[in-house]
Amino acid sequence: MxxxxxxxASTTPIDKRVLDAMLPYFSDFFGNPSSVLIEEGQMPGKAIDEARERVAELIHAEKGEIIFTGSATESNNLAIKGLALANRSKGRRIIFSDIEHFSILNQADFLTDLGFQIDYVKVDGYGIIDMGDLERKVTEDTILVALIHGNLEIGTIEPIEEVARFLKKRGILLHSDGTGTCGRIPVDVKELGVDTMTLSAHQINGPKGIGALYIKRGTRLTPIIHGGFQEMGYRAGTENVPYIVGFGEAARIAREExxxxxxxxxxxxxxxxxxxxxxxxxxxxxxxxxxxxxxxxxxxxxxxxxxxxxxxxxxxxxxxxxxxxxxxxxxxxxxxxxxxxxxxxxxxxxxxxxxxxxxxxxxxxxxxxxxxxxxxxxxxxxxxxxxxxxxxxxxxxxxxxxx
Amino acid sequence: MAKGPYSDIVMDHFMNPRNMGEIEDADGVGEVGNPACGDMMKLYLKIEGDRIVDAKFKTFGCGAAIASSSMTTELIKGKTIDEALKLSNEAVSEALGGLPPAKRHCSVLAEDALRLALEDYKKKKGLA
Incomplete structure (x- = not known):
C-alpha cells in the first residue's frame, strides 16, 4: 500500500526541480565561492547570490539581509545569542514564549551562564501570546523577545505585528522563528516588524542541513561561528553551495505556487x-x-x-x-x-x-x-x-x- | 526484523494483544498507574486453588505498555501464585525481546499490577 x-511539519521531501537545480553544484561547479578570482569559484558565487535573492523575495527582504546557515536550529542560535551578545550593554534580560522550539528554549542555561536572565511569556488556550503577560514581563533591562511565528505542533500563527509594535516602542528587539511559516504562508518581514527571522529549507521541499536567518538591515548581531569572511562575516565556513542553491529553488517554487x-x-x-x-x-x-x-x-x-x-x-x-x-x-x-x-x-x-x-x-x-x-x-x-x-x-x- | 525501536515480539503483542478484556468475577484485580508516562494498567486474575487459571488486562498506554501487559498475562496463566510472584519485570522485558531503555518502566508496571492483583486475591480470601 x-x-x-x-x-x-517534521519534514518534506525534496522537490524534483530542487534536486535538479542542486546536482551540478556537487561536481560540475564544485569551486569555492571565496575563490573569486578564478573561474571555478565565480559560478558557485553567482549561484549563491541568486539563491539569496530568491530567499529574500520569499519574505520581502533585501538580498543583503539574508544569511545562510546549517539549519533553522543554527539560525535560532545565531539570532538569540548574536543579538544578546551585541546588546548586553543595554540589558541582560531576554523573554522566550512558552511555546518556542527547543532550539530557542534550550539556549537558556547557556545564556544564564553568560549572565543573562530568561523570562517566559505565557500563551492562551489557543497558543496565542498573552499580551498582558508580555507587558508584565517586560522590564527596563529587557533587550530581546523570541516569539515563534507559526507553531508546527498546534498550528497557531502568532500576532507578530502587534508584538513587534509593542516592543519597538520600548526599544526591545524581536526574533521570530519562521520555520513553520516562511514558504507556507505569505510572510513580509517589513510588515511583521521583526528584527531577525529564521527560515528552513526542508520544511518547503528543500534539502535538510540548510537554514537562513533574516537580519534586518542595521541590526547589530555578534557572530557565534568564527573563521573566514563568509556570509558577510555573520557565519564563517565554506558555503554549502548545492544546498544553498536548493534552498533558493525551493523558495522560488514556494512563492510562485x-x-x-x-x-x-x-x-x-x-x-x-x-x-x-x-x-x-x-x-x-x-x-x-x-x-x-x-x-x-x-x-x-x-x-x-x-x-x-x-x-x-x-x-x-x-x-x-x-x-x-x-x-x-x-x-x-x-x-x-x-x-x-x-x-x-x-x-x-x-x-x-x-x-x-x-x-x-x-x-x-x-x-x-x-x-x-x-x-x-x-x-x-x-x-x-x-x-x-x-x-x-x-x-x-x-x-x-x-x- | 524490527524497523522501529520496538522488537518484533513487542509489535506482535501490540497488534494482537493476548487476553485483552475484563474478568467480571475476578478473584484478584490489580490497577496501577505510572506518573512518568501516564500509563494505566488493570490486571484481572481468576484463581482456582493456588493456580492462576485465567488472566486478562486492560491498558491505557504506549506500545510497550500494551505489549508488557499482554506478555504478562501469557506468562502467568497456569502458574501457581508462588511461581507468579517470582515473575520479574526483567523476565517480561526479556520475553518481549527487550524494551528500549526509556520504556523499561512499562514492564515494571506490569510486574506491579501482577503483585497488586495477587495481594487483592489474598486479601479477599483472608490470606493476607
Whole structure:
C-alpha cells in the first residue's frame, strides 16, 4: 500500500526541480565561492547570490539581509545569542514564549551562564501570546523577545505585528522563528516588524542541513561561528553551495505556487477536521481554529494514548506525529526523558496525563482520497484502543472523565 | 526484523494483544498507574486453588505498555501464585525481546499490577 504522509511539519521531501537545480553544484561547479578570482569559484558565487535573492523575495527582504546557515536550529542560535551578545550593554534580560522550539528554549542555561536572565511569556488556550503577560514581563533591562511565528505542533500563527509594535516602542528587539511559516504562508518581514527571522529549507521541499536567518538591515548581531569572511562575516565556513542553491529553488517554487497550495490545503484540512469532529467522540482540536497554518490539523483524544494511536496509524500506512509523553523520546536513557510536549502543556492540556495527541500536517501533494482514507480508518483505531483502555471502561461505568 | 525501536515480539503483542478484556468475577484485580508516562494498567486474575487459571488486562498506554501487559498475562496463566510472584519485570522485558531503555518502566508496571492483583486475591480470601 502507498504510504500517506501527513507529517510535513517534521519534514518534506525534496522537490524534483530542487534536486535538479542542486546536482551540478556537487561536481560540475564544485569551486569555492571565496575563490573569486578564478573561474571555478565565480559560478558557485553567482549561484549563491541568486539563491539569496530568491530567499529574500520569499519574505520581502533585501538580498543583503539574508544569511545562510546549517539549519533553522543554527539560525535560532545565531539570532538569540548574536543579538544578546551585541546588546548586553543595554540589558541582560531576554523573554522566550512558552511555546518556542527547543532550539530557542534550550539556549537558556547557556545564556544564564553568560549572565543573562530568561523570562517566559505565557500563551492562551489557543497558543496565542498573552499580551498582558508580555507587558508584565517586560522590564527596563529587557533587550530581546523570541516569539515563534507559526507553531508546527498546534498550528497557531502568532500576532507578530502587534508584538513587534509593542516592543519597538520600548526599544526591545524581536526574533521570530519562521520555520513553520516562511514558504507556507505569505510572510513580509517589513510588515511583521521583526528584527531577525529564521527560515528552513526542508520544511518547503528543500534539502535538510540548510537554514537562513533574516537580519534586518542595521541590526547589530555578534557572530557565534568564527573563521573566514563568509556570509558577510555573520557565519564563517565554506558555503554549502548545492544546498544553498536548493534552498533558493525551493523558495522560488514556494512563492510562485503558494496561492494554489494554500487553497488546496485549506480545503483538505477543513474536510479532515470536520470528518474527525463528526466521527470521533471526545476529540479536542488544539491551536487556534482560524489563525493557523494551512493543512495543519492537531488534536487529542480522550481515553486513548498518543503513541499507540501513532503506531496504529503507521501500521495503516499513515505517517503522523504525537506530542504525548510516551512518544516523546524513544532514545532517552530512562523514563525521566519522557515528557509531554511543552507546547501542549503551555496551552493547558493536562501534563500528567499521557493524552492521545496527534498532529496531521498536510502539504501540497496530499489528496482528498488520502483524507478520506484516514477518516475511514481513524474511528476503528480509536475504538480498538478505547476497548482496551481502563480509563474508558471506568468512564462508561462511572462517567468519570479522568483526563 | 524490527524497523522501529520496538522488537518484533513487542509489535506482535501490540497488534494482537493476548487476553485483552475484563474478568467480571475476578478473584484478584490489580490497577496501577505510572506518573512518568501516564500509563494505566488493570490486571484481572481468576484463581482456582493456588493456580492462576485465567488472566486478562486492560491498558491505557504506549506500545510497550500494551505489549508488557499482554506478555504478562501469557506468562502467568497456569502458574501457581508462588511461581507468579517470582515473575520479574526483567523476565517480561526479556520475553518481549527487550524494551528500549526509556520504556523499561512499562514492564515494571506490569510486574506491579501482577503483585497488586495477587495481594487483592489474598486479601479477599483472608490470606493476607
Amino acid at each position: 502507498d504510504r500517506i504522509y501527513f507529517d510535513n 503558494m496561492g494554489e497550495r494554500m487553497a488546496h490545503l485549506t480545503m483538505l484540512s477543513k474536510k479532515l477536521r470536520e470528518g474527525l469532529a463528526s466521527s470521533i467522540e471526545y476529540i479536542h482540536f488544539t491551536g487556534h481554529p482560524e489563525k493557523r497554518l494551512p493543512g495543519h490539523v492537531s488534536f487529542w483524544i480522550e481515553f486513548v494514548e498518543g503513541e499507540s494511536l501513532l503506531l496504529w496509524l503507521n501500521l495503516n500506512g499513515i505517517a503522523s506525529a504525537s506530542g504525548s509523553a510516551c512518544a516523546s523520546n524513544m532514545a532517552a536513557e530512562d523514563e525521566g526523558g519522557l515528557k509531554a510536549s511543552h507546547v501542549l502543556t503551555a496551552i493547558g492540556v493536562p501534563p500528567e496525563i499521557c493524552h492521545g495527541s496527534i498532529t496531521f500536517s498536510l502539504w501540497k501533494d496530499n489528496t482528498v482520497e488520502e483524507v478520506e482514507y484516514v477518516l475511514s480508518v481513524m474511528p476503528g483505531i480509536v475504538k480498538r484502543l478505547r476497548d482496551m483502555s481502563p480509563l474508558y471502561e471506568n468512564y462508561k461505568k462511572t462517567g468519570a472523565r479522568t483526563i
